[in-house]
Amino acid sequence: MLILTKKELEQALSMQEAIEIDKQALANYSAGKTAVPLRTNLALPETDNTSLCMPAYVGGTEPALGVKIISVYPENIQKGLPSVPATMVVLDPATGIVSAILEGTYLTQLRTGAVQGAATDLLARQDAKIAALIGTGGQAATQLLAMDTVRALDEIRVYDQDLARAAEFVTQQQSKVRAKLVTASTSQVCVEGADIITSVTTAKQATFSAEWVKPGAHINGVGAFTPEMVELPAEIIQRAATIFFDTYEGVWAEAGDFIQPLQKGLIKKSDITGELGELVLGKVAGRKSKDAITIFKTVGSAVLDVAVAQAITKQALTKGLGQNITL
Numbered sequence: 001m002l003i004l005t006k007k008e009l010e011q012a013l014s015m016q017e018a019i020e021i022d023k024q025a026l027a028n029y030s031a032g033k034t035a036v037p038l039r040t041n042l043a044l045p046e047t048d049n050t051s052l053c054m055p056a057y058v059g060g061t062e063p064a065l066g067v068k069i070i071s072v073y074p075e076n077i078q079k080g081l082p083s084v085p086a087t088m089v090v091l092d093p094a095t096g097i098v099s100a101i102l103e104g105t106y107l108t109q110l111r112t113g114a115v116q117g118a119a120t121d122l123l124a125r126q127d128a129k130i131a132a133l134i135g136t137g138g139q140a141a142t143q144l145l146a147m148d149t150v151r152a153l154d155e156i157r158v159y160d161q162d163l164a165r166a167a168e169f170v171t172q173q174q175s176k177v178r179a180k181l182v183t184a185s186t187s188q189v190c191v192e193g194a195d196i197i198t199s200v201t202t203a204k205q206a207t208f209s210a211e212w213v214k215p216g217a218h219i220n221g222v223g224a225f226t227p228e229m230v231e232l233p234a235e236i237i238q239r240a241a242t243i244f245f246d247t248y249e250g251v252w253a254e255a256g257d258f259i260q261p262l263q264k265g266l267i268k269k270s271d272i273t274g275e276l277g278e279l280v281l282g283k284v285a286g287r288k289s290k291d292a293i294t295i296f297k298t299v300g301s302a303v304l305d306v307a308v309a310q311a312i313t314k315q316a317l318t319k320g321l322g323q324n325i326t327l
């Protein structure tokens, strides 16, 4: 059994490779070749702590099986420990035997950045030159890298409501991307004129205004994952010509961005073009014109975790990474 640290995960799989793995995983999901039971939500009585198990199987040509374990322990921060520790257990789909244990926080960041990269690659204009990133927390670095990977961008503008955090993020990340990073003083400065907009925040209200979005822009909503959370303005959802979800089931159950306007009668379920996997499979069309607005919304899926974890394990074996342990 391989034990893989965050550093080894980074060495094992590139963003470009993770993007292709995510595309195939969602194609398999939309083709009905995956098994993803509801995650087990174990709320521990007499505490504020929760432990979540997210199992999945992905079939197709590169089968993958595993379970991600994420715990939410709010008081860990006071003990100097991570409040949301995550670990991935990879099983060999041929034998059911555990083949690897991976650090799970970076895995989540990588597969989430990569799914945005997959959507941006498939939907953004080929001539996109300016991108906007709203939110510079734990998930932001891989979101930045994904946009930079799929398009030859001149500039990525970065905004966070915590301006100092945004400025520090720009300093830390500049050497990791090709585009010039610029700290934006407001969300408007960040978004106006951008060809690609990615919001990855914990916001409960839209993080930008629909009026600032230029024709032809592609927008990714990555942050909102509960019915109370919102990042995308309802007006831009109404204006969009093409809207894709990672999974219908996940977004309609969890994302306030879409649940709230649906409840207010501002949008209909039929306004959604399809799942990204259907676009990968060629079952539905993507961008309709140069000036059309396209949107991708993701809340995440365990199929992305197991597919990327399986690919990392395979590459780590080839590259001789990790510690091998026999139980």
Ligand SMILES: NC(=O)c1ccc[n+]([C@@H]2O[C@H](COP(=O)([O-])OP(=O)(O)OC[C@H]3O[C@@H](n4cnc5c(N)ncnc54)[C@H](O)[C@@H]3O)[C@@H](O)[C@H]2O)c1
Pocket: 108, 112, 134, 135, 136, 137, 138, 139, 140, 159, 160, 161, 162, 165, 200, 201, 202, 203, 204, 205, 206, 207, 222, 223, 224, 225, 298, 299, 300, 301
């Ligand atoms: N789609 C997925 O698969 C997926 C996967 C992992 C995490 N997430 C979600 O992504 C979100 C971001 O995760 P994170 O780990 O980076 O969170 P984080 O708490 O580390 O950072 C969130 C950042 O958003 C900023 N922010 C909040 N509201 C804002 C606003 N209105 N305008 C600008 N900035 C604002 C905060 O200042 C903070 O810097 C969370 O909601 C998380 O649950 C989604």
